[in-house]
Amino acid sequence: MKKRILVVDDDNMNLVRTKMILGQEYEVLLAESGKEALEKLKVEKVDMVLLDIDMPEMNGIETFERMKDFAAETPVIFLTASGLEEDVVNAIRLGAANYLKKPFRPQELIKRVAQEFAKQ
Numbered sequence: 001m002k003k004r005i006l007v008v009d010d011d012n013m014n015l016v017r018t019k020m021i022l023g024q025e026y027e028v029l030l031a032e033s034g035k036e037a038l039e040k041l042k043v044e045k046v047d048m049v050l051l052d053i054d055m056p057e058m059n060g061i062e063t064f065e066r067m068k069d070f071a072a073e074t075p076v077i078f079l080t081a082s083g084l085e086e087d088v089v090n091a092i093r094l095g096a097a098n099y100l101k102k103p104f105r106p107q108e109l110i111k112r113v114a115q116e117f118a119k120q
């Protein structure tokens, strides 16, 4: 069975692009906000989360912290624009698996996701 990845980003274009890149190999679920992501994580089996940091209302860090209550084992790769290094460092300290800077090349994303799954 294909592994399931939940992609969370407030920018719909990023969701569409990421799904296009990963859709061949993985089953890709999408969420446009932290709130929607948490709702999906409560009812769906998800093997990995790609989580945008910069989102309105609930940002990626806050979403990640809330995930710990019920999806603590799910690996998370943060997606971040440059200039948010501190957020990323904090996220890694909180236990996030990894991060990827936007904009990323398709091969970079594919490689990073595969590496993360290989660790398990």
Ligand SMILES: [Mg+2]
Binding pocket: 009, 010, 011, 052, 053, 054, 055
């Ligand atoms: Mg964003």
